[in-house]
Amino acid sequence: MRFGLQVNPYSAGPTGNPWDAVAAVARAADESDFDSLWLYDHFLYEGGYSAHPYPEPVLECFTTLSAIAAITRRIRLGQLVLGVPYRNPALVAKMATTLDLISHGRSILGLGAGWHRREYEAYGWGQFEEIGERMKRLEEALQVIHKLWTERPATFAGRYYRLDQVKDSPAPLQQPHPPILIGGSGERVTLRLVARYAQWCNVAGDPATVAHRLDILRAHCDRLGRPYGEITRSNFTTVVVGRDEAEVAAKRDRLRDFIPGSGILVGTPEQLVEIYREYARAGVQYAIFRMPDWADVEPVQLFAERVIPALATV
Numbered sequence: 001m002r003f004g005l006q007v008n009p010y011s012a013g014p015t016g017n018p019w020d021a022v023a024a025v026a027r028a029a030d031e032s033d034f035d036s037l038w039l040y041d042h043f044l045y046e047g048g049y050s051a052h053p054y055p056e057p058v059l060e061c062f063t064t065l066s067a068i069a070a071i072t073r074r075i076r077l078g079q080l081v082l083g084v085p086y087r088n089p090a091l092v093a094k095m096a097t098t099l100d101l102i103s104h105g106r107s108i109l110g111l112g113a114g115w116h117r118r119e120y121e122a123y124g125w126g127q128f129e130e131i132g133e134r135m136k137r138l139e140e141a142l143q144v145i146h147k148l149w150t151e152r153p154a155t156f157a158g159r160y161y162r163l164d165q166v167k168d169s170p171a172p173l174q175q176p177h178p179p180i181l182i183g184g185s186g187e188r189v190t191l192r193l194v195a196r197y198a199q200w201c202n203v204a205g206d207p208a209t210v211a212h213r214l215d216i217l218r219a220h221c222d223r224l225g226r227p228y229g230e231i232t233r234s235n236f237t238t239v240v241v242g243r244d245e246a247e248v249a250a251k252r253d254r255l256r257d258f259i260p261g262s263g264i265l266v267g268t269p270e271q272l273v274e275i276y277r278e279y280a281r282a283g284v285q286y287a288i289f290r291m292p293d294w295a296d297v298e299p300v301q302l303f304a305e306r307v308i309p310a311l312a313t314v
Contacts, residue, residue, distance in 0.1 A: 001280050001311045003303075004036035004234075004288040005029055006080050009045065009056045009258070011295035018057045019067070021295040026068045028297050029075055032304035033312075036076040036108065038288060039064055041083050044119035051238065051260040051292070062095045069103035076106045080202065080236065080288060081183035083114030085134060086125070089141035089161055093148040097172045105173035108200065109145070110181040113138045113190075135189050136160075142180070142197040149177035181234070187216045195220035200232040202288065204263055210235050211282035234286035235279060240266040240293070241303050251293070258292035265289070269306035276307070280314040 005025075013021035029037050041061040047054045065077050077099065082092065092109075100107040113134040114120070120128045129137070140158045147154040148168045156163040172178050181200035184190035194201040194217060203213045214233055221228040238260055242248035245268065252259070252266055259266075265275055276287060293299050 001276060001284070001314045002035040002286050003033075003308050003311075004038055004076075004078070004286065005034050005294065005300060006038040006040065006236075006288055006290040007294060008040050008290040009052055009292070010059055012057055013295055018059055019064070022059065022064060022068070023071060025294055025297055025300055026072055026075070028300055029304070030072040032301065033308040034075060034300075034304055035286075036078060036288070037068065037072075038078045038080040038110070041079050041081065041086065042116060042119060043086075044116075044122055046118070051258050051290075053257045062099065065107075066099055066102050069099060069106065072103075074106075076108055077103055078108035078181060079110040081110035081112035081181065083116070083120075084111055084138045084141045085114045085120060085129065089144040090148060090163060090166070092141070093145045093168065096145075096178060097149075097168070097170065100172040100174055100178050101170065105178075107172075107174070107178045108181055109178050110183055110200075110202070111138065111142065111145075112183040135186075135193075138182075139193055139197075142182075142193065145180070146177075146197065179232070181232075183236070185213050187213065191217045192220045192224075194231065195224050195226050198231065200234060200286075202234045202236055204236050207278040207282040207284075210279060210284060214283040232286055233283055234288055235284050236263070237287070237289045238264045239272065239289040239291055239303065240264070241272060241291075241299050241307070242268060243302065244268060255292045269302065269310075272303070272307050273310045276311055277314060280311070 010018045011021045039061045042058050045052050045056045061079050096109045117128040137160050140160050144161050147156050153165040153167045154163050179199035182194045182198040183202040185203040218228045240251050242251050
């Protein structure tokens with residue numbers, strides 16, 4: 001099993017500049033056994049959300065990842081996940097290609113339908129569409145990005161987007177293109193889009209729920225004639241780790257406002273190893289998680305030193 005860390009939520013840190021905290025954890029992760037580093041794609045958190053109870057600073061996703069790419073050498077970089085309504089997908093393809101070049105082929109493009117109505121409408125981008133419309137927009141965006149990365153010139157005429165004989169240059173380093181991750185657990189639409197367009201899935205839930213969702217993904221692959229084994233199967237959780245039971249209890253109390261109501265793994269390294277073994281038995285190959293106290297760096301290093309090696313052959 002391999003592991004990715006999501007920086008979430010951002011922290012102003014001791015300098016008052018959230019980039020300084022991000023840079024420090026990115027360098028630490030790059031020197032550890034973590035395989036990847038991920039950023040969320042948001043613009044506004046005013047507090048009042050699960051695991052985001054207070055107003056917090058928010059950095060723009062792509063520019064921050066490009067900065068991380070310039071100060072790291074090994075770790076893969078992705079978005080968990082881009083909200084498709086925020087950007088034209090042709091622009092996304094160009095930005096993702098640029099990140100792939102800056103990182104020398106370490107980028108993963110994470111896409112989703114988006115959910116944060118407040119930030120979308122607060123920034124004046126229009127009325128936030130309902131989920132059915134956003135899912136249709138997501139599928140069309142996937143088609144546009146595939147066109148730009150696999151056809152030169154690329155032409156497309158859809159309901160939402162158009163391309164007119166675009167000979168996109170330069171091409172990304174990863175060929176035929178950087179892997180695409182689709183985030184979400186919707187069984188009827190999201191997992192069907194994974195089976196048709198993506199190289200990675202990212203689902204949520206406890207091991208039994210994840211196993212069920214991966215079975216649905218396999219069924220979609222079978223219907224479409226897509227080899228299930230081509231898709232990297234990942235899941236997303238929140239992790240709180242302590243060196244011993246006393247530290248775990250103290251963190252559970254200190255971080256309680258930042259711990260969501262579900263999808264939370266709390267324990268010592270040894271306890272987390274056993275939980276992740278259950279996820280592996282459910283079919284998970286790759287675990288991505290957020291740590292509420294990531295800016296301290298120490299829990300990130302603890303997880304890298306005592307959890308990841310124990311699961312390297314799982």
